[in-house]
Amino acid sequence: MSSSVHITSKEQFSSLLTKSRFVVADFYADWCGPCTAIAPAYEQLASQLSRPNRITFTKINVDQQQDIAKAYGVTAMPTFIIFERGRPTSTVRGADPKKLSDAVRKLASEASKPDDADGSGEGSSGAVWIGAAAPKPYADITDQYEPKGLELLNRDSEFGTAKTLFDPSKPSALNNGKAKAADWVESDTDEQLMLFVPFKSTLKVHSLQVTSLPPADDDDDVPMRPQTIQLYTNRSHVLGFDEADDIPAVQTVTLQPEDWDSKTGTAKVDLRFVKFQRVTSLVLFFVDGDGDGEKLRVDRIRIFGEAGEKREMGKLEKIGDEPGE
Structure with missing residues (x-):
């Protein structure tokens, strides 16, 4: 057998x-x-x-x-x-x-x-950190993003870039408090962020995971976790903040305090799968945070679903045969 x-x-x-x-x-x-x-x-x-x-x-x-x-x-x-x-x-x-x-x-x-038992570590060599279990039967397809096309509006330049959000490593804030300032993203002039994510192939996007790990502090300067996220698909470029107000979102998500995992600081964002079937790009508009602060913090984003066609299959050929055989 x-x-x-x-x-x-x-x-x-x-x-x-x-x-x-x-x-x-x-x-x-x-x-x-x-x-x-x-x-x-x-x-x-x-x-x-x-x-x-x-x-x-x-x-x-x-x-x-x-x-x-x-x-x-x-x-x-x-x-x-x-x-x-x-x-x-x-x-x-x-x-x-x-x-x-x-x-x-x-x-x-x-x-x-052994696997990392609580899902909050890096696991074996080459493993990608995720803050919660992947939704069955879908796979982590975060690696399908196109790094050269990423854009992030209103980020504070003292912290990370758009690529930081897709870094495969565990957020440094989970390393016994030894956080690195460049290892997450914070908003700049207000609490809003606008992220444009183009993909290498056409995707079916089932859900997202958003990780946000602000320190447990009552200081007014502590950034907030995201609360309202508006999602747009298949845009050719990043949306301006005023532009987003005039375009209906494909889906609007409101995260509640209980949505955030207490160990990993990760919230699962379930999408209306039927509306995310042939996705070539995503725009995530982080509209506001979960408090009265002036800044927003995001450490990691993971994308789950199915990777689609990257290119035409073309003519199938054998490897190992000499021409004419």
Whole structure:
């Protein structure tokens, strides 16, 4: 009996990415000679190293699951992609048993390390910090943002930039009070922030996580956590504050005090999924805060959903065959 899971739908694959810490995906085709040649070695690794909810080996037929192949830019077979906590971390292209074995055995060593129990740490090497459990069956797709296109209006230049919000590390404010001033964003002249986030591919956005960790202090200068957030989709540029007043938001969210996790300072923002199906950019307008202060603070933002098409799949080709074979 095969130890690998044959993927029959995008939903099945998304669910596995959420449930299993590591997922190894073998993108293959029935007509691909090198795919057939390396299949026994792949099955042997799957048989030896599969562990429930820790390491899952999958096989994805690119002719039957073209949407998945497109989402991860697979244009040649065989291609092996290794995922950690829903995010692709390494790729092996071609029928190279040694290279594949080395990559998989390295992740097996990582899988033997314990997970961070409360979700408020960085976990194993290369892991991305999230402040709350990912919504099943969706994956963390924060890495789909385009860094060069980020814009953040009304930020205080003494603190972090827009990129700080998507930093994969745990917020320094959670490191026993040893916070670094450049590790979060604060508003400048008033409590409002306007964030423009373009994406590398078309996304289905299910929800967000917003982390805000102002110090527990009664000082009037302590920044506030966000309260009202207006969201806009598929804008070509950042909105001006006056412009946002004239454009209906796709969704307006009001966060309550009980929405914030007491350990990680993270609030889950559930979206109307049907309205966020083909998203190429997001604008987040932080309208006000949860108090009477004059400044707003945001430490991290995480995005959850499904990554869509990055480019046209093009002509599928085999890796490992000489021309004319």
